[in-house]
Amino acid sequence: MVTYERAVEVADTYMQAMSAQDWAAVMELYAEDAVLEDPVGSEVKIGKLAITDFYFGIGETNITCTRTGTVRFANAEMVFPFQCIMRSEDGAMKIDIIDHFILNGEGLIIQMRAFWGPETAGPYEES
């Protein structure tokens, strides 16, 4: 039985690993037979190898991900809102995202769907 504490741990470890561009740490959260759809509506990546390719494809982009609300959890499924700031030489961009993870009995992600689109993305002003 997956606990709420594990769900919060998964969300916050994901935020930290994304912000550190530590793709190996991200992949430790995934089950072998996981599927990923990021953003929702795009081609689904099936299996840990395809998902690893996806994250390593993000490369050296400077990303900071911050959770912006509580982790909602029901029946081993979890969703949480966060903001992702991406910085490059051309300036900074922010995206508002909600991720949906389904966890397996071991507390690993077996399905990941990321909800975001151009409407919740825009330039970010450093404060």
Next chain:
Amino acid sequence: MVTYERAVEVADTYMQAMSAQDWAAVMELYAEDAVLEDPVGSEVKIGKLAITDFYFGIGETNITCTRTGTVRFANAEMVFPFQCIMRSEDGAMKIDIIDHFILNGEGLIIQMRAFWGPETAGPYEES
């Protein structure tokens, strides 16, 4: 093609109708063949009649729903965080929820899943 503007309209109309306990207005957002799962993991209500029963079952409870973040939208699916405050003679309770709606071509909800649980519910102090 469902627009982002329609998704925001659906979310905010839902918040207003829930806060007014105007179940007829809530039901205008649903397609005939919609399904509802609230909370995720509970018995799925199939069809507009079963969904109508669900909302009317909430009854006269004093509810205030407020969206707490942007509507995330991708491929006619939408998710948004909100807080629901329920007041009764015994005091007030708040629940943090994220709803997931899938919209049909007419911008009506064909699937609704509500993510919440005891871990994101608790007493609410009037400020």
